[in-house]
Amino acid sequence: MFALVDCNNFYTSCERVFDPNLQGKPVAILSNNDGCVISRSDEAKSIGLPMGAPIFKWERFCKQNNIRILSSNYPLYGDMSARVMRILEQFTPDVEVYSIDEAFLEFRGFDKYDFDDYGHQIRNRILKWTGIPTCVGIAPTKALSKIANKVARKFPKETGGVYVIDSEEKRIKALKWIKLGSVWGIGYRLQKRLNAKGCKTGYDFTQLSDSWVRKNFSITEWKLKKDLQGVSKLELDVRETKRAIATTRSFEYTYSDIENIKERISTFASSCAEKLRTQGSSCHMVVVMLSSDRHKKDSEQHRGSKTVVFPYPTDSTLTITNAAVEAIKTIFKPGIKYKRAGVIVTGLVPTDNHQLDLFVGENPKHKPLMHTIDHLNKKFKADKIKLGNQDLERTWKMRQERLSPKYTTKISDIITVK
Structure with missing residues (x-):
């Protein structure tokens, strides 16, 4: 079995851990140089603030709707991400860090485990130890675990943030529910070609014949199709040296x-x-x-x-x-x-x-x-030694006019309890 653990609105959640006043309020995080929106709280999404919105065009909209705007605090996000990943390693030795806010876990030899209960243990420990809310999707393959995670994220009340695809009935139901463009590994161009074949959902894609997929696409698409059918073909990625x-x-x-x-x-x-x-x-x-x-x-x-x-x-x-x-x-x-x-x-x-x-x-x-x-x-956990022609104060000169404190990586920014 595989699990996909995804942190909810990760950048926003990191800010909320140290500033509880942001809880329940619309929040937007900006990209480098305070350019555009790269993360939004659910409240900001519901108001209508789009992802990638240039802030100079949406500044008035944010003020009118009381959306709190913050600069990206990468040292904080990186440190909180490392904490989450270390917690995940306590549940299985096989962990693939997929991005700063999500990771795949593989469970080998866990045949007797109650995966719904195990998923809630993962979620509760991360929430208790870091304050970061997560969703956990568990399934027989990596691609299906992605879909299970989307189900858990879409229906938090019904699932409690954890969803397990452990039967053929659940697999088919999930595949019929998810739109083709939301399936992990299917981009815009591939979606367009599959739409021409009559595919609208993930289930439609799995009904195509293996021979047709192999003839018209690459081995990657064939592996994805088998993964969605419950036959594991996508393994955890081994960290390779960059080219x-x-x-x-x-x-x-x-x-x-x-x-x-x-x-x-x-x-x-x-x-x-x-x-x-x-x-x-x-x-x-x-x-x-x-x-x-x-x-x-x-x-x-x-x-x-x-x-x-x-x-x-x-x-x-x-x-x-x-x-x-x-x-x-x-x-x-x-x-x-x-x-x-x-x-x-x-x-x-x-x-x-x-x-x-x-x-x-x-x-x-x-x-x-x-x-x-x-x-x-x-x-010394910092670039203390630099060349003479470098700026001795900062590594990157970025506009960060709305930057929150580096709560976990800078001694002077640590919260003082009175």
């Missing part, structure tokens, strides 16, 4: 001077290099991107990118950052107001197992230096 690592961000403001842009690129490249070392990889090339604000149609537009190939694989912050900064100099055009930039490291190979070059190689001083920097930053 490329990217750090892309919008700036807090538009920049037309190269010094500010160089500082941002240096910070992005440093982040990529740190991630490389974390997964034990080195890169053969770095791609640097820079673009203006496409939403400002009256301003001159420019977008460019440059790829730098290294003569040897590297995970050194110094090497990668220097290459990225030199690349941005060739992309930058004076007079353009730039809004977004990014750094991608690719061509990844294991740091401890790659082809060496007889004549060129990394400066041998870089390895111990990077090791020391990583050790200190990990020890």
